[in-house]
Structures are given as structure tokens and as C-alpha cells.
Amino acid sequence: FRLRTTTLRRNTCSEKKTGYIWRRPVGKIINLKRYAICANQPKCYYRMAVCLDGKKVCICLPLTGLLLCCLYSILLKEPKTRFASRDFKGGDDLFEVNSYVNNSMSLEYDDPARRLSSSAIGKNTEQWNERVSKGRSKHIEQKRLPNAIIIGVKKGGTRALLEFLKIHPKIKACPWEVHFFDTDKNYELGLDWYREQMPESYKGDITVEKTPAYFVRDKVPQRVYKMSKSVKLIAIVRNPVERAISDYVQVTHRRHGVLPPFERYVTNDKTGKVLRTSIGLIRIGVYVKHLRNWLKYFPISQLHFVNGDDLITNPAKELQAVEKFLNIEPFIKKDNFYINQTKRFPCISRSFKLKKENSGCLSESKGRPHPSIRSDIRKLLEDYFRPYNEEFYKEVGRDFHW
Numbered sequence: 001f002r003l004r005t006t007t008l009r010r011n012t013c014s015e016k017k018t019g020y021i022w023r024r025p026v027g028k029i030i031n032l033k034r035y036a037i038c039a040n041q042p043k044c045y046y047r048m049a050v051c052l053d054g055k056k057v058c059i060c061l062p063l064t065g066l067l068l069c070c071l072y073s074i075l076l077k078e079p080k081t082r083f084a085s086r087d088f089k090g091g092d093d094l095f096e097v098n099s100y101v102n103n104s105m106s107l108e109y110d111d112p113a114r115r116l117s118s119s120a121i122g123k124n125t126e127q128w129n130e131r132v133s134k135g136r137s138k139h140i141e142q143k144r145l146p147n148a149i150i151i152g153v154k155k156g157g158t159r160a161l162l163e164f165l166k167i168h169p170k171i172k173a174c175p176w177e178v179h180f181f182d183t184d185k186n187y188e189l190g191l192d193w194y195r196e197q198m199p200e201s202y203k204g205d206i207t208v209e210k211t212p213a214y215f216v217r218d219k220v221p222q223r224v225y226k227m228s229k230s231v232k233l234i235a236i237v238r239n240p241v242e243r244a245i246s247d248y249v250q251v252t253h254r255r256h257g258v259l260p261p262f263e264r265y266v267t268n269d270k271t272g273k274v275l276r277t278s279i280g281l282i283r284i285g286v287y288v289k290h291l292r293n294w295l296k297y298f299p300i301s302q303l304h305f306v307n308g309d310d311l312i313t314n315p316a317k318e319l320q321a322v323e324k325f326l327n328i329e330p331f332i333k334k335d336n337f338y339i340n341q342t343k344r345f346p347c348i349s350r351s352f353k354l355k356k357e358n359s360g361c362l363s364e365s366k367g368r369p370h371p372s373i374r375s376d377i378r379k380l381l382e383d384y385f386r387p388y389n390e391e392f393y394k395e396v397g398r399d400f401h402w
Contacts (some may be wrong), residue, residue, distance in 0.1 A: 141200035145191065146174070146207045148232040148326055149224065151294075152215025154284055155246040156236040157308040160346070160362060162210045164311075164319055167348065168331045172201040174209045181224055182217040191227065206326050216283070216290050225297040232326060233298060238308030239402045240285025240385045241378060245370050247281050263377045272377065275384055285385055288392040295395070305396050315346045 150158050165171045180186045180194045201207050214220045215235055224231060245262065252259050259265055268276045275282060294303065304325040311318045316334040323330055337346045340361055347361035385402070393399045
């Protein structure tokens, strides 16, 4: 059917536009529910009443979708929940919900007075998610701003950490690095755009985003704080010397080996006794400097540091600590992992009943062998990082023994 209806745009009801109701797969029924929500109908699983050329028309789902939605309503045990109308002066609410009359629902087209104005959008995660959730069931998936962010560090094991965390059924992870807070072009698109990059989740799930560059960019902590004062921050750190070598291996691979040998790359004189401390390979490993930038806005209790070296040898222990930090029930166990004998890198056990994408090992780029480094250069790096490491241990209250 082709009809005049309302569409969901930027989490508000837009102007009336011509839209389509498609025979979507059962897995896409959520799209139909979004139409219903935007049209002031919070429960519309098996039919939707619309106004078409002044006439009331009922559009039904395909039989399979109808049966599935009926079962869904039965499981909810409250298919006809009533919602009170709200005052829309000032545009502080997303939509008005009409009462059920004779088991049917009336539909009013959206008008500007009933839309959420851009100025009324919540300034932090809690306000935002509360507003877009009004009148919706906790059983409905929707996109939400993250309540946990993996902020770093580069080549510390962020990808492994994210993939392993996805074992937990409460974790909903964005599959790519968004670079929202560290890239001005993306940040200027606003929270609307950022939220759209997130996966759909239920109320009570933990939405996680990962961008390792966040930890070392000076402007990021303030931007994250403006989004949410209570967001939980996770950083995975490893021996800064090993991290620098791993970073060098990745850069060399991407540039097809055009870099000079590691020893020449990290020093800036012919004697090889002075480090180039301004380059990213070394600068990123001074964790305490970057941490203090974050502590200007967040208490240390909102930051959790994962030992990247231990994540390789004992992933379950580190992940259980993250579960506790996120305040979610324990789920991840030692039996969920095994060690790949070729790369000596942990993989998710295939015997564990998981979604297909959560089974097996990470990509071939993970666990690349490191080149042999001259002992004098390694000692030079260790001596440079040692005082910074000691300060870092004091700040986080944990000795990583680097």
C-alpha cells in the first residue's frame, strides 16, 4: 500500500511524507513498530489504522508476521497498555499516545506542536534515552547512546576486548570505530548521528563503542563529559615497550615495509641513544599523562583499566573484572576460550553456544609476530617509560609489573 504516513527521523516525528509499508521479513518487524510509535500508536503489532484520503484504512501484516506478533503480545501479557496523554506545550515530549477505543486505535498525523524540538533534546545520555523511550516497552529494541566506551589504547588489545565482551548477552557493541569525539567533522553531526551508529538494544543492555584514539586526544574527555557524566570508560593497556613494537609492526604492514628498522625509527641521532619521544609510538605509551587529562572530568571510579598482557594469557579473569565494573551479572567463564597454538592468542571456544559471528578466532592481523629488537634499544625504552609507569600505577591503584 502506498499511503501518507509519518516517518521516524532524528528520533522525532517529521513532516507528513509519502511512505511505503513493505512486506518486510519477520526480522524487520521492528521497522513497522517504529511507524506505529511515530504515529502515536505504542502497541501496533497486528494491524495499524491510518488515515488515507479522509478514510480509515486498516493495514494488516502478512500471516507469518501476524502470528509472530500475536505470540509476542501474548508473551508480553499486556498488549493493550493504556498511556496517559501529555502536555505538549514547549515540545518537551516525543509523542502523544491515544487511548484504545473498542480494541482499535485512532491515529493523528504529526504536527509541529507535538514534535520534540531540537532545543529540547537531552544534553546527556540519561535525558536522551529517557525521552526517546517514553511510552515504549522495555521489550522493544532501539538505538541508544553508549553507556560504556572503550577509549583505548591503540595496539593494546581493544578489538580482542570488544569481541570477547560480546559473549555476554547484555553487551551490545558497535562493530566499527566511530571516531565521534576525536574527529571534528563527525562531532559536528551531533548526538543524533552518533546514536544512529549504535546497535539496537533493550533497556538494561550495555551499549559499547570502541575508538582507541579517544584516550590520547586532549579534547575528547570534555566532549564525552558533555554527553554523559556517568558513562563508564574502559581502557586496555599493556607494556608500553611491547605496545610500541606492535604499533610499529602494524604501521609497517600498512605502508608495505617502507619504514626504516625499528631501532632507527625510534631514535633521532646516529648513536641511537636519544629517543624520538614526540612520535606516536612512544607518546601513546606515556599512559599517566593521558589519564590525568581524563581525570579532569571523570573520577577514577568511572575508569577501568584492563591488563592487555593478561587478556592474552587469562582472558576470563580480565573480562570478569569488566563485568563487575559494568555491574552486569557474571556470565563469561574460562571455558569460553582456548589458545590458538599457532599464534598463541586466545580464541572463543566453538563448543560454546554463541551466535556465529562470536565464534572462533580474530582476524589474521591479530597476533602478528614481533621483530627482534636490539637489547640496548629495548633498555632505552624501558628506562624512559619506567618513571611514567610508576606514576600510572599510583593513579589507578594497580601494579602492572612492566
